[in-house]
Amino acid sequence: GQQVMQIPQYQHVQEGEDFTTYCNSSTTLSNIQWYKQRPGGHPVFLIQLVKSGEVKKQKRLTFQFGEAKKNSSLHITATQTTDVGTYFCAGLNNNAGNMLTFGGGTRLMVKP
Amino acid sequence: NAGVTQTPKFQVLKTGQSMTLQCAQDMNHEYMSWYRQDPGMGLRLIHYSVGAGITDQGEVPNGYNVSRSTTEDFPLRLLSAAPSQTSVYFCASSPGLLGEQYFGPGTRLTVT
Numbered sequence: 001g002q003q004v005m006q007i008p009q010y011q012h013v014q015e016g017e018d019f020t021t022y023c024n025s026s027t028t029l030s031n032i033q034w035y036k037q038r039p040g041g042h043p044v045f046l047i048q049l050v051k052s053g054e055v056k057k058q059k060r061l062t063f064q065f066g067e068a069k070k071n072s073s074l075h076i077t078a079t080q081t082t083d084v085g086t087y088f089c090a091g092l093n094n095n096a097g098n099m100l101t102f103g104g105g106t107r108l109m110v111k112p
Numbered sequence: 113n114a115g116v117t118q119t120p121k122f123q124v125l126k127t128g129q130s131m132t133l134q135c136a137q138d139m140n141h142e143y144m145s146w147y148r149q150d151p152g153m154g155l156r157l158i159h160y161s162v163g164a165g166i167t168d169q170g171e172v173p174n175g176y177n178v179s180r181s182t183t184e185d186f187p188l189r190l191l192s193a194a195p196s197q198t199s200v201y202f203c204a205s206s207p208g209l210l211g212e213q214y215f216g217p218g219t220r221l222t223v224t
Contacts, residue, residue: 006154009152030210031210033212033213035213041217042202042215042216042217042218043155043202043204043213043215044215045212045213045214048210048212050210088154088155090155090213092209092210094209098160098162098168098209099157099160099170099171100145100157100209100213101157101171102147102154102155102156102157103154104152104153104154105154
């Protein structure tokens, strides 16, 4: 079945440093979504990418969708303590049923 | 709008007991789904529904049943609880397959 892998699993950064998490799928995706989950909370939608090579920005966050639509990345510039949480990617493969498959997540910890 | 609500927030069961986790949404979303979240495993899809009267299995459906008699409600039934079902359960809804998923606050279930 479809697999979505995320690396790294954990990342410790000093406040002000940059952070990147990578998402790789075993199959071509129709779209990719990114979510953030604060400790003790529930996942909250950040963004969706649909087009090959698409790049979207939200303030300090930059999201990319690979040309082959099998990988994606989330980059945070100059991390802040408010960025702490786990970041998940989730991909939809229309050829593999109507299921959104989540990656294992990257837990970001920021030292002030 | 209350969004997605889940009850109960916490539950402790003994092995072999059955129970129903409730999920309701007031956004008139067609697509609803149930996930379980275990440490280091991300979110795994249990069952999903693309509309009232239609349900389908996700990645880890064994030991769980669902029904969707109305657009608003999507209960998850544990038939005979096992310690392996100890997890945090999230319900989510979205306007469609390509839409943002709205997650409920979660139910933390412990099976002893």
